[in-house]
Amino acid sequence: MADSLLSSPGLTTYDILSRHGVSRRDFLSFCAITAASLGLEAQQVPAVVEALETKPRLPVIWLHGLECTCCSESFIRSSHPIAQDVVLNMISLDYDDTLQAAAGHQVEQIRKDLIEQAKRGETEYVLAVEGNAPTKDGGVYCTVAGETFLDVLRETAEHAKFVIAWGSCACNGCVQAAAPNPTGARPVHECITGKPIVKVPGCPPIAEVMTGVLTYVLTFGRLPELDRVGRPKMFYKQRLHDKCLRRSFFDAGQFVESWDDDGARKGWCLYKMGCRGPTTYNSCATFKWNGGVSWPIGSGHGCIGCSEENFWDDGPFYSRLAKTPLPGIExxxxxxxxxxxxxxxxxxxxxxxxxxxxxxxxxxxxxxxxxx
Amino acid sequence: MSQITAPYAAAPAEPIFKQELVWQWPIRLFHWLNALAFVVLFLTGLYISDPIFSPAGEAYGNQTMGYVRMTHFIAAAVFTVGFFWRICWFWLGNRYARSGFPYVWRARWWRNLVRQTWDYLRLDFGHVHMGHNALAGLAYTLVPVIGGWVMILTGLALFGQSNPDGFWDSLCGWVIPMLGGGLRTHMWHHLVAWLFLVFAIVHVYIVVLDGTQQRNGLISSMISGRKFYPADEKPGSHDED
Missing domain, CATH: 1.20.5 (Single alpha-helices involved in coiled-coils or other helix-helix interfaces)
Structure with a gap:
């Protein structure tokens, strides 16, 4: 199966699905679910159908830089649409050193071939970046296949149609860019220039958000509408605070004061326990995690704001206010x-x-x- | 008791002091609305950052944080309108509406600043000014004006967070990424609020001390608008020199 997929450039998603015996009816319901997960209106379903029927699947190069692979771990747990559908049917994931079967020189050859083809105008590809690039000392602190990741990133980004920045590492720098940032780790948008970038922050981002963004860019061939800092509005438009199931306790002034007090048992607001919900934009309150099972605030722990800039330095997680940045004053x-x-x-x-x-x-x- | 003679025996034929209108009514109105707004904003802000009351009963029967935040926002609106009203009055008002402003390109302002600072350091009170002296002008510019900009911009940016793409977010939302995220914006909003409190304490102390020592009507001038000056001088002759 995998063989036929890899050797079939130019095929549409519908071609692939029908070859595998998916009926027209199932295909249409798949499109409707996809449209719903993207937050599109019902009238938009035909647009999804048309795109998946007519547009050749876009090749995706998925790079891994300085990161912990939690984004990939999250991604493969997506349930709407399931990652298997995305990886095997919707996109042509040509390079992802974590998920692909090939190894060594073959892998690097695939990436270089794709870049060459794009250079000649024969194809387009999307660059998805997980992690970021250390920039100090020529970028030696992260090397992939003998090259610094900084070079790999720049080389691959140059001919990409657009760039998806997966996770807080790629979007903001995350833990490896925490003060004093010994390796000079820089988020993707500070390493490359002149490419449209969609940022999908979170540590990790929610699986359905990741597949949703991928589905959108592959369906429509363009980036979704972005907010001021480059995040897709459809998933990052609201604070957790404004959709929180504990919000009524916030407005009432009823707060958990310690982890085992009466308020904690009654499910009161976690604001005083350092919850970052009031400053965090993400879809946790909507999609939740692990296929909608639960999410941090739902299970009694405050949000740590992992999709927000500087969350790693703005500690402590269990205190309401960030420390002052004045030197020497903690x-x-x-x-x-x-x-x-x-x-x-x-x-x-x-x-x-x-x-x-x-x-x-x-x-x-x-x-x-x-x-x- | 036998000493009570000369001063009370008869009023002098010529008055020793004359009075002049220093603070016009828009300034006085602004001052007291601003003071009220500051007190309300600071107290409600303390509660919002560290809510201490914990009402009993169910959430649907309480709205404590909701009402405190609403009060904070109303006081913030008063503060903001007053702030821009005062800025307009910088140009619309009399000469004292601009007194003490850091005209850093004028040597006179620097001379006044150095002399006033030196006088205070010697535990003296300096010359009697009708408007603000240069040191006072500098303090007003640093805390209520620049600090006021910080509070208004960070405050409106945080206010707009609940509705990205809304009016307030479009107007002030750029502040948040500039300061490195929402939590850091909260931190600056909070820190500068304390600077306002320190300013208010020092302000009240200096006004009471100067007013009681120099007896030129400094304290009452924020109600009456009038201050006294020696009859043989031109009014405000020590201002900005």
């Missing part, structure tokens, strides 16, 4: 503020005391002068 702004206020009080008291001493001395000198 404290929340509240502590800094109280210290400043106390300093102002001490300063005023000292000033009054100094004034009193000065007046006293002046009066003493005056009295002496009178006595003399």
């Amino acid at each position: 404290a929340t702004p509240q502590k800094v503020g109280i210290a400043l206020t106390a300093a102002a009080g001490v300063g005023i008291a000292a000033h009054l005391a100094a004034l009193a001493i000065k007046r006293g001395r002046a009066a003493a000198t005056e009295n002496k002068a009178k006595e003399a």
Whole structure:
């Protein structure tokens, strides 16, 4: 099966599906489910059908840089659509060193061939990047097949149609870019220029969000509508806070104060336990995780804001406010503020005391002068 | 008791002090609305950042955080409107509406700043100004003006977070990625709020001290608008010199 797929460039998704005995009826229902998972209106289903019937499947090169592969782990657990459908039917995943069967020189040859073909204008491909590139010391801290990942990334991105940045590593830098960032890890958009990039942050991103983004770009051949920082609006338009099942407790002012208190048992809001829901844009509250089983806040733990910039440095996770970035001061702004206020009080008291001493001395000198 | 003679015996034929309108009514209105807004914003802000009350009963019967946030937003609207009103009055008002402003390109402002600072360091009070002296002007510019911009921009950006693409997010949402994310924006909003409190404490102290020592009507001037000056001087003759 895999053989026929790899050797069939130019085939559409419908071609592949019908070759495998999928009926027209099943194909149409597949399109409807896909449209629904993309958040499209019912009238858009024919557009999905047409795209999957007429457009040749886009080849995808999936690179792995400085990362932990949690994005891939998440991706293969997608249930709507299931990853198997995406990988085997919808896209032509030509290069992914984690998932593919080939190894060694063959693998690199596939990537180089695809780049050559794109250079000659014979094909187009999408570059999906998991992880980021260390830039310090010429990028030696991450090498793939004898080349630095920075070079691989730039070489592959140059002829890509567009770039998908998987996960917080590729979007924001994530843990390997945490202060003091010893390897100079830089997110994808700081390593390459002049390519449209869609950012799919999260550590990892939700499986259905990943397959949803892939499905969208492959169905329509363009990037979905992006927000200010380059995330697809259809999945990152709302804060967890605004769709949270504990939101009513937030508005009521009922908060968990410690992990085993009465409020925790009653499912109150986790705001005071450092929940990052109020500043985190993601689809966790909608799609949940593991096929809709649960999600962090649903199971009683605050959000750590893994899809937000700098979440790794804005600790601690169990405190409401980020530490002040002032050098040498490891404290929340509240502590800094109280210290400043106390300093102002001490300063005023000292000033009054100094004034009193000065007046006293002046009066003493005056009295002496009178006595003399 | 026998000493009570000269000052109370008869008013001098010529007045020793004259008074001038320094703070026009828009300034005074702004000042008190701003003070009120600050107190409300700071107290509600403290609650929002660290909610201490925990109402009993079911969530549907309570709206504590909701009402506190609403109050915060209303006070923020008052603060913001007042802020821009005061900025307009910088040009529309009398000469004292601009007094003390850091005209860093003018030598006179620097001279006034150095002299006033030196006077304070010697535990003196400096010259009596009708408007703000340069040091006061600098302090007002640093905390309520620049700090006010920070509070308004970060506040509206955070306010707009619930509705990306909405009006407030389109207007101020760029602040959040600039500051490195929503949580850091909260942090700056919070830190600068404390600077406002420190400013308010020092402000009240200096006004009370200067007002009681110099007896030129400094304290009452924010209600009456008027300050006193020696009859043999031109009003505001020490301002910005």
